[in-house]
Every structure is written in C-alpha cells, then in structure tokens.
Amino acid sequence: xxxxxxxxxxxxxxxxxxxxxxxxxxxxxxxxxxxxxxxxxxxxxxxxxxxxxxxxxxxxxxxxxxxxxxxxxxxxxxxxxxxxxxxxxxxxxxxxxxxxxxxxxxxxxxxxxxxxxxxxxxxxxxxxxxxxxxxxxxxxxxxxxxxxxxxxxxxxxxxxxxxxxxxxxxxxxxxxxxxxxxxxxxxxxxxxxxxxxxxxxxxxxxxxxxxxxxxxxxxxxxxxxxxxxxxxxxxxxxxxxxxxxxxxxxxxxxxxxxxxxxxxxxxxxxxxxxxxxxxxxxxxxxxxxxxxxxxxxxxxxxxxxxxxxxxxxxxxxxxxxxxxxxxxxxxxxxxxxxxxxxxxxxxxxxxxxxxxxxxxxxxxxxxxxxxxxxxxxxxxxxxxxxxxxxxxxxxxxxxxxxxxxxxxxxxxxxxxxxxxxxxxxxxxxxxxxxxxxxxxxxxxxxxxxxxxxxxxxxxxxxxxxxxxxxxxxxxxxxx
Amino acid sequence: xxxxxxxxxxxxxxxxxxxxxxxxxxxxxxxxxxxxxxxxxxxxxxxxxxxxxxxxxxxxxxxxxxxxxxxxxxxxxxxxxxxxxxxxxxxxxxxxxxxxxxxxxxxxxxxxxxxxxxxxxxxxxxxxxxxxxxxxxxxxxxxxxxxxxxxxxxxxxxxxxxxxxxxxxxxxxxxxxxxxxxxxxxxxxxxxxxxxxxxxxxxxxxxxxxxxxxxxxxxxxxxxxxxxxxxxxxxxxxxxxxxxxxxxxxxxxxxxxxxxxxxxxxxxxxxxxxxxxxxxxxxxxxxxxxxxxxxxxxxxxxxxxxxxxxxxxxxxxxxxxxxxxxxxxxxxxxxxxxxxxxxxxxxxxxxxxxxxxxxxxxxxxxxxxxxxxxxxxxxxxxxxxxxxxxxxxxxxxxxxxxxxxxxxxxxxxxxxxxxxxxxxxxxxxxxxxxxxxxxxxxxxxxxxxxx
Numbered sequence: 036x037x038x039x040x041x042x043x044x045x046x047x048x049x050x051x052x053x054x055x056x057x058x059x060x061x062x063x064x065x066x067x068x069x070x071x072x073x074x075x076x077x078x079x080x081x082x083x084x085x086x087x088x089x090x091x092x093x094x095x096x097x098x099x100x101x102x103x104x105x106x107x108x109x110x111x112x113x114x115x116x117x118x119x120x121x122x123x124x125x126x127x128x129x130x131x132x133x134x135x136x137x138x139x140x141x142x143x144x145x146x147x148x149x150x151x152x153x154x155x156x157x158x159x160x161x162x163x164x165x166x167x168x169x170x171x172x173x174x175x176x177x178x179x180x181x182x183x184x185x186x187x188x189x190x191x192x193x194x195x196x197x198x199x200x201x202x203x204x205x206x207x208x209x210x211x212x213x214x215x216x217x218x219x220x221x222x223x224x225x226x227x228x229x230x231x232x233x234x235x236x237x238x239x240x241x242x243x244x245x246x247x248x249x250x251x252x253x254x255x256x257x258x259x260x261x262x263x264x265x266x267x268x269x270x271x272x273x274x275x276x277x278x279x280x281x282x283x284x285x286x287x288x289x290x291x292x293x294x295x296x297x298x299x300x301x302x303x304x305x306x307x308x309x310x311x312x313x314x315x316x317x318x319x320x321x322x323x324x325x326x327x328x329x330x331x332x333x334x335x336x337x338x339x340x341x342x343x344x345x346x347x348x349x350x351x352x353x354x355x356x357x358x359x360x361x362x363x364x365x366x367x368x369x370x371x372x373x374x375x376x377x378x379x380x381x382x383x384x385x386x387x388x389x390x391x392x393x394x395x396x397x398x399x400x401x402x403x404x405x406x407x408x409x410x411x412x413x414x415x416x417x418x419x420x421x422x423x424x425x426x427x428x429x430x431x432x433x434x435x436x437x438x439x440x441x442x443x444x445x446x447x448x449x450x451x452x453x454x455x456x457x458x459x460x461x462x463x464x465x466x467x468x469x470x471x472x473x474x475x476x477x478x479x480x481x482x483x484x485x486x487x488x489x490x491x492x493x494x495x496x497x498x499x500x501x502x503x504x505x506x507x508x509x510x511x512x513x514x
Numbered sequence: 515x516x517x518x519x520x521x522x523x524x525x526x527x528x529x530x531x532x533x534x535x536x537x538x539x540x541x542x543x544x545x546x547x548x549x550x551x552x553x554x555x556x557x558x559x560x561x562x563x564x565x566x567x568x569x570x571x572x573x574x575x576x577x578x579x580x581x582x583x584x585x586x587x588x589x590x591x592x593x594x595x596x597x598x599x600x601x602x603x604x605x606x607x608x609x610x611x612x613x614x615x616x617x618x619x620x621x622x623x624x625x626x627x628x629x630x631x632x633x634x635x636x637x638x639x640x641x642x643x644x645x646x647x648x649x650x651x652x653x654x655x656x657x658x659x660x661x662x663x664x665x666x667x668x669x670x671x672x673x674x675x676x677x678x679x680x681x682x683x684x685x686x687x688x689x690x691x692x693x694x695x696x697x698x699x700x701x702x703x704x705x706x707x708x709x710x711x712x713x714x715x716x717x718x719x720x721x722x723x724x725x726x727x728x729x730x731x732x733x734x735x736x737x738x739x740x741x742x743x744x745x746x747x748x749x750x751x752x753x754x755x756x757x758x759x760x761x762x763x764x765x766x767x768x769x770x771x772x773x774x775x776x777x778x779x780x781x782x783x784x785x786x787x788x789x790x791x792x793x794x795x796x797x798x799x800x801x802x803x804x805x806x807x808x809x810x811x812x813x814x815x816x817x818x819x820x821x822x823x824x825x826x827x828x829x830x831x832x833x834x835x836x837x838x839x840x841x842x843x844x845x846x847x848x849x850x851x852x853x854x855x856x857x858x859x860x861x862x863x864x865x866x867x868x869x870x871x872x873x874x875x876x877x878x879x880x881x882x883x884x885x886x887x888x889x890x891x892x893x894x895x896x897x898x899x900x901x902x903x904x905x906x907x908x909x910x911x912x913x914x915x916x917x918x919x920x921x922x923x924x925x926x927x928x929x930x931x932x933x934x935x936x937x938x939x940x941x942x943x944x945x946x947x948x949x950x951x952x953x954x955x956x957x958x959x960x961x962x963x964x965x
Contacts, residue, residue, distance in 0.1 A: 422881045424914075
C-alpha cells in the first residue's frame with residue numbers, strides 16, 4: 036500500500052503546508068464459545084486512510100474507507116477546508132515540527148503465526164477449555180474467547196516520511212461463573228480479556244493452560260462459600276493482574292498531557308497533576324518507578340513509531356517516586372512546555388491521533404513473593420480486576436477484584452470474596468511499602484482504553500510486580 | 515443549510531441493495547444469509563478553551579453478513595465504499611472464505627434462521643450547518659468563556675436484509691453538541707444540544723441557561739464528609755444510573771446465567787419502589803425498531819411496572835436457548851430507547867422537597883461494585899450543590915457513591931419529577947450513536963457517599 040499512498044500523495048492537488056496519509060488495514064478474527072457451544076465465529080476487515088493537512092497552523096483531518104484516488108482527493112480537500120475554517124479559532128499554532136520526517140519499519144515478534152490454527156482448531160481448543168472450566172454442577176457458565184489481529188499501517192507525508200508497521204496480536208479470555216442460590220461468583224484468567232500480547236499462537240498454547248482452566252473453575256466454586264472481604268484498614272497486596280488496572284487508571288491517565296491541557300475535560304476528564312508538578316511532585320513512595328516503554332518485545336502496545344511518526348523509546352515517567360515527564364505528543368509538548376513521549380496514537384484509520392498510554396510498566400523491586408507475604412502480620416491479597424471507577428481528576432478511586440486471600444502472621448490463609456478497596460491516588464502510591472522482584476513481574480494488556488472525542492478505544496500494555504500498600508481501606512460486597 | 519440524508523446516502527443504499535441481490539443470487543442450496551450495514555458521513559469538531567483543538571470529517575460504512583449452513587454460521591465484515599468494482603470482489607472473496615470455514619465449525623443449536631418478509635424504509639432528512647460554518651456558529655456564542663466540547667454531525671445509516679426476504683433501511687441526519695462551561699476554579703456545567711435541525715435561537719437559549727448555572731458555581735466548593743444524604747438526581751444523572759440496567763440488568767440471557775443485577779428482583783427477594791416504571795418505547799422514532807435479525811420490536815414494551823419486573827429483553831437466540839418468547843430485543847439485550855415514567859415532583863418544588871442534602875446534576879464512571887446485589891459505585895460530576903432548607907448553599911467537591919439500586923430505585927426513592935428530559939446518546943466509539951433516553955429527575959433518601 037505504501038507505493039499507492041506515495042503515488043496518491045504526489046498526485047494530490049492542495050496548497051497546504053504539510054500533508055500526511057496514514058493507511059490502516061486491520062483483520063480481526065473473533066471466536067467465542069460459551070458452555071461448549073459456538074457463540075461467535077468470524078472475521079472483520081477494517082481499512083481506510085486518515086489524511087491530515089496542516090494549513091495556517093491548524094491541522095484538519097479527513098478520513099475515508101475508500102482507497103479510490105478521487106475519494107482520497109476529496110478527503111484531502113475536506114481536511115483542508117476543516118483546517119482553514121478552524122485556523123481562525125486554533126487553540127495553538129502548529130508547525131510541521133509536530134510531524135517530523137521519519138523512515139522505518141516495525142514487525143511484531145512471533146513464533147507460531149496467526150494462520151497456524153484453523154477455525155476448527157480454535158473452536159476445539161475453546162470447547163476443551165469450557166470442559167476444563169466446568170469443574171462441577173455449581174458452574175453455571177463457562178466462556179472462552181480468542182481474538183487474533185493482524186494490523187498493518189503505512190504512513191507517508193509531504194516532508195518525506197515513509198513508515199510501515201506490521202502488528203500481530205492475540206487477545207484471549209476464559210472464565211467460569213458459579214452460582215448457589217442468590218450467590219454468584221465469577222473467576223477468570225487474570226481479569227477480563229487481560230491476556231493481550233503481540234505475537235502468535237504460542238502465547239495461548241502454554242503448558243499449564245488446562246491446569247489453569249481447572250484452577251479458575253475451582254476458585255469460582257470456592258468463592259461461593261468464602262467469607263466476605265472484611266471492612267477495615269489493612270495492608271493490601273495486589274497481584275500484577277490488578278496492578279495493571281491500578282497503574283492504568285491512577286498513573287497513566289492523570290499523566291496524559293492533553294488531560295492536563297483540558298482537551299479531555301468534556302469527556303474523560305482532567306487531572307489532579309498540574310504543569311508545574313513535572314520534575315517536582317512526589318507522586319508516590321521512593322519504590323515507585325514507572326516507565327513508558329513501547330520497546331518491550333511482545334507487550335501489547337509495542338511499536339517503533341507513534342501515529343505521527345515520532346520514534347518510540349523507553350522513558351521514566353516516575354523515578355524514585357518523583358514525577359519526571361508526561362504522556363504527551365509533540366503537539367501537547369509544544370502547547371504545555373513539558374517533556375513527553377512518542378504517544379500520539381489513533382485507534383484506527385478513522386480517528387485522529389491523541390495523547391495515549393502505550394506500554395506503561397512498574398519496574399521490579401527486590402522482594403520475592405514469599406518475602407512480601409512473610410513480612411505482613413495482617414492484610415489482604417487481591418487478584419484480577421472486576422470493577423473499576425475513578426473520578427474525572429483521577430484522584431478518588433474504588434476498584435474491586437475477583438479473588439482474595441486473608442494474610443495472617445506472614446501466611447496466606449482463608450479465601451475472601453467480593454474484595455474491594457478505595458483510596459485517593461497520592462495517598463495510595465505513597466503507601467507503597469514493598470515492590471516484588473522480577474520473579475513476580477507479569478505483563479497484561481487491554482484493547483479497551485477509552486478516551487477522546489470522537490471516542491477511541493485503544494490497546495495498552497501494563498507490566499508490574501506484586502506490590503504491598505499499607506493502611507488501605509478494604510471492604511466486601513452486599514446490597 | 516441543506517438536507518443531507520437523501521443526497522449523501524442514496525449511493526450507499528443503491529450499492530447495498532445491489533450487494534444484497536448479488537449475494538442472494540450466489541447462494542447455494544441449504545445456505546441462508548443475513549446482512550447488516552452501519553454507515554456514517556460525519557463531521558467532528560473538538561473544542562477546548564473556546565478554541566478548536568481538532569476538526570475533521572469521516573466517511574465510513576461497514577457491511578457484515580452471516581452465512582448459515584447446516585446449523586452452522588459464521589460472519590464476515592468489510593468496508594462498503596459504494597464503488598461496485600471495489601466492493602463486489604471483497605464480498606465474493608468473503609463469501610468463498612466463509613464457505614470454506616463453515617464445515618469446520620461445530621453446530622450451533624440456537625442458531626436463529628431468517629424468517630418473515632417484513633420491510634421498512636425510514637429516512638429522516640435534517641438541516642445541518644454547512645461544515646465550514648460550524649466553528650463560527652458554535653464559538654461565536656461563547657467568546658470569553660472557558661468552553662470545552664464536541665460537535666458531531668452528519669448522516670447515519672443502519673440497514674438489514676436477509677435470504678427470507680426481509681429488508682430494512684434507516685437513515686437519519688443528526689447533530690449533537692456535548693459541552694461544558696468551566697469556572698476559573700475548575701467547577702463546570704454540562705450541557706447537550708442535539709437534534710436534526712440547527713436552531714440558532716435554541717442554541718443561544720440553551721447557552722444562556724448554562725451561563726446562569728455557571729454563576730452558581732463561583733463560590734468555593736464545600737467538602738462534604740462521607741455519609742448518607744438526601745439527594746436530588748437530575749435527569750442526566752438518572753440516565754447514568756439507567757445505563758446500568760443495560761449492562762447485566764434487563765437482559766434475559768444475563769438473568770439466566772447469573773450475570774444480572776436484577777436476579778434478586780426476579781426472584782422477588784428484593785423489591786423496587788411502586789413509583790418506578792421503566793419502558794422500552796420506540797414512539798419517538800429516533801432509532802431503528804429492527805434488530806440484527808430484521809425483527810421489529812413492539813412500539814412499547816413495559817420492563818418494570820410499579821416496581822415489578824414484568825418483562826425482560828429477550829432476543830430470538832435467548833428465546834431458543836431458554837424456551838422463552840422473543841420480544842424483538844437486540845442480541846445484546848440492552849435498552850435501545852428507554853423511558854422512565856414521571857412522578858409528581860414539579861421543577862419549582864425540587865429544592866424545597868430536597869430540603870437539606872445534595873443536588874447532583876451528573877454522575878461519572880459508574881461500575882458495579884457488587885453486581886448480583888445490584889450495588890453501583892461512581893462519582894458526582896459537574897454542577898453539584900449542597901442545599902440547606904431548600905436553598906443552594908455552595909457547589910461541592912466531588913464525592914464517590916456506592917449504593918444499591920434496590921435502595922435508590924426501591925425503599926429510598928421518594929419521588930420522581932413530573933417532567934422528562936431527553937438525554938441524547940452522544941457516544942462515538944466506532945461510530946456515532948443514535949437515540950437517547952427519556953428520564954425524569956429523582957429524589958432519593960439516604961444516598962450513600964463513601965469517599
């Protein structure tokens with residue numbers, strides 16, 4: 036496609052300061068089985084071109100699902116007219132510096148290609164998973180899903196950019212619901228669709244897959260008779276599959292520069308972080324080291340260039356607890372005067388790039404899992420997100436998990452159901468007292484990070500060790 | 515201004531119909547087919563600080579067909595550009611591909627086959643602002659204000675066809691302006707202005723109302739300690755709570771599989787207030803009545819009547835699986851055009867009836883904190899006030915709530931307003947949404963705030 040886009044670029048007739056074309060072709064294969072029966076089998080092809088035009092310091096866009104040269108020309112003209120009409124009211128005068136020239140390629144790593152399994156193979160696998168999940172009559176629903184995604188993107192521009200990126204991704208989920216009278220409990224493989232990675236089928240066909248499915252089924256049943264999570268202030272230990280959500284909501288979103296600039300105030304919200312906080316704010320304890328890192332092989336939101344062509348590299352956002360830089364594109368950096376990262380991303384060809392997370396990871400500490408638990412006299416250990424809510428400034432949050440264990444005198448003891456916790460972001464991250472070592476570090480991802488107007492759901496990856504937080508308000512369920 | 519729907523979507527309608535005919539002609543014995551189309555030609559303008567952040571246009575249309583053969587089914591989706599030379603080869607390749615796949619799939623005992631010959635065609639032309647005039651028309655009224663928001667407008671289409679002979683076409687022009695006005699201290703008023711004809715005078719009146727509300731927010735916000743407070747939930751806040759009924763609520767499938775918050779109500783272990791009634795109604799015609807099987811939903815379907823669950827949303831697939839009678843629900847079994855019945859509280863009496871407590875204009879980021887028990891958590895947002903003895907005292911710092919729907923729509927529901935407000939669906943994930951909800955405000959006792 037790159038030659039077609041380059042030819043289209045050359046043939047465009049427009050008096051703009053800069054023009055960029057970003058073509059996207061995305062093929063998604065979705066297969067879901069519930070209770071051993073097929074629910075969804077199919078493939079979707081999304082393709083189209085996003086045209087950006089810079090005129091009088093304003094970027095306008097025109098997106099079309101047609102690759103026909105006439106429609107592309109019409110999209111360019113529409114983008115031009117949008118930019119021109121808006122330029123009188125532009126929020127900030129932009130230059131071509133926000134769309135630097137870049138040339139390069141990226142390819143997701145993989146071992147077993149996405150074509151390695153036939154539709155029959157995948158259905159057989161998912162049906163077998165349902166069987167392993169149904170450990171007894173108390174299981175009222177089993178569910179297994181596999182979604183493969185091959186996305187190619189091409190970016191060419193009037194200042195000589197030429198980028199090709201080829202992503203191979205796999206998203207999988209399986210869960211069991213147990214019910215006894217009015218008590219219903221659900222357990223899944225690390226939370227809703229948390230197993231999202233770049234790569235091939237090797238990611239799903241793990242040696243312990245069947246054992247894991249049986250464990251999930253058994254834990255769903257176990258939760259039916261478990262005690263409610265107590266209402267108390269105590270030491271909270273979060274597994275990496277809940278840390279993913281914790282990092283995402285209370286670190287990632289508040290550090291987005293477009294939220295700080297106010298672009299998101301009408302939808303997702305602003306941020307409690309102020310521009311003057313960068314380089315100064317003590318965000319959390321000294322054990323807190325957060326990196327933006329689209330270079331981690333296999334992590335869900337890895338790439339070599341963002342959707343404006345900026346080369347991606349690993350950066351510390353928070354180092355030893357101190358806020359260093361934000362999640363902001365060249366546009367946001369120019370507007371706010373704060374350092375950012377290569378994070379101008381769009382959910383597809385039909386949405387403009389905005390400030391997004393990519394891979395956002397908490398770096399490991401020094402304690403093994405056993406050491407973390409051994410040091411706790413009383414606490415609660417929680418796994419796998421099931422409920423998430425945070426305010427529009429990313430300050431007051433309440434999160435719930437699928438599964439918990441009580442910690443007594445350095446030991447994991449009884450199972451607890453309906454575990455929840457709530458806190459404010461700065462208080463919570465300052466209560467971080469221990470960070471697990473690399474042996475506890477796990478990475479997950481989600482395709483459902485929502486933001487922007489028009490709305491965009493984008494892929495993000497998060498890696499974290501197990502972490503210990505002191506004096507956190509925890510509580511259970513009930514009407 | 516010009517009507518858009520007829521002119522811009524006629525090419526797409528022609529191509530869709532041609533595609534339907536060609537695919538049906540290509541069917542082999544024992545094969546059945548259904549197709550859906552979703553398309554839009556949209557203009558999007560994003561505002562911040564009464565300036566333009568981003569502006570653009572999107573043209574998009576995606577056709578999806580499901581091929582059924584020997585109790586098996588699979589789908590393919592691809593762009594429909596309106597250029598036959600592009601679209602037909604994609605469709606042909608997709609048909610061949612799915613034919614190869616079907617024999618590999620297990621049988622689906624609950625497959626819903628096309629039936630019936632119902633047809634419909636609705637086209638609602640609007641009068642939208644010319645694209646180049648939008649920025650001036652919107653921002654001209656808010657100079658000097660901290661105005662942030664999002665304008666989305668254009669033509670939308672939803673269509674259906676199948677091998678049994680059903681065909682439906684729904685096209686509409688619409689616009690929505692979803693905006694917020696902020697004080698220097700960060701307090702804000704939320705507003706939406708939507709329809710299918712831009713009315714400059716109505717926009718001016720809407721903004722004047724918002725500006726008046728903004729004046730009330732100039733005082734320093736009051737921090738309210740956690741606890742239970744008598745609360746007035748304005749219609750936009752009620753709409754946020756209502757949305758939870760579509761996420762593991764009124765779905766029959768969710769109830770059957772232990773995934774619904776209304777299980778306690780269905781088993782009559784908990785009750786809702788006799789003052790609370792919820793109906794799915796398509797009287798306003800803002801969304802298509804046909805679903806993804808081409809079935810036409812009844813114009814009105816009561817869901818909760820005087821606190822009793824009288825109907826759930828039952829899709830044809832769920833009906834087959836659980837031996838129920840389908841009622842035109844979509845596959846998601848979510849509410850498409852809901853209405854909550856009014857009560858007796860007049861607009862003039864709201865503050866007096868509230869007496870002392872919280873006036874909550876909007877809620878934010880709701881989620882189940884314990885779904886089987888109907889417990890919801892979320893935040894207050896935008897213009898929310900502390901009220902004493904029927905007088906607004908001050909705006910509040912945002913509060914987190916964690917409350918069971920069996921309390922706020924049950925024992926603690928004191929009254930609903932005698933007027934309804936239309937809250938438009940302004941979401942644009944994948945594409946622009948249609949329709950909205952008709953809801954009253956609600957006066958609730960002892961609403962629980964936790965942080």
